[in-house]
Amino acid sequence: MTNTTRPRILMTIMMALTFSRTSVATYFPHLEMYGGVDANAWFAPWVSDTILGLLVPVMIYLLWRQTGAKVWATLIAYNALGAFDYSHGLATQWHYPQATEGAVSAVIYLAIGLGMVLNIAVALMMFRGDVMRHFLK
Structure with missing residues (x-):
């Protein structure tokens, strides 16, 4: 295991947890x-x-199979944009709470907030010295 394998596993898990955001296509x-x-x-x-x-x-895929400054910047930009999108969702929930039957505000805030924290964490982990060396070698 290289010195970046563990951080990349953790980043993979955190990004994979945000895949559930695709379910809103049904909304x-x-x-x-x-x-x-x-x-x-x-x-x-x-x-x-x-x-x-x-x-x-x-x-x-990019996290595991590609390196270079463009890939590193793309991963940072994707997670920063994802966190911003989640913050937009929090603001929308605050001003226009979802009214669909079964929608519980606390659960919505928790889900959106968790996704935002995960995206921020991955974006910040991209600035670890070992991760930067891996991508920018």
């Missing part, structure tokens, strides 16, 4: 514009969640 019928009860303000967060979630396998 679009709940938007007011489609006759649902959730505010249309959720449209943008759900679109970006779906796209970012679908990119998770690509990012994990």
Whole structure:
């Protein structure tokens, strides 16, 4: 095991946990514009969640199979953008709480907040000396 294997395993787990954000693709019928009860303000967060979630396998592939400054920067940018997207979701939940039957605000805040923390953690781990040396060699 190289000195970057453990951090990359941890980053893989954290990024894989955010793959669940793709499930929001099934929420679009709940938007007011489609006759649902959730505010249309959720449209943008759900679109970006779906796209970012679908990119998770690509990012994990890059983490394990590619090196270089562009890959390193791409992984940082992806996780920073993912964290920003989660913060957008938190703001949307604050102003326009999901009204779909069974939607519990505390659970929504917890799920969104956890995803944001995971993306921030991965972005910060990319600045570890050993990880930087691995990608920037």
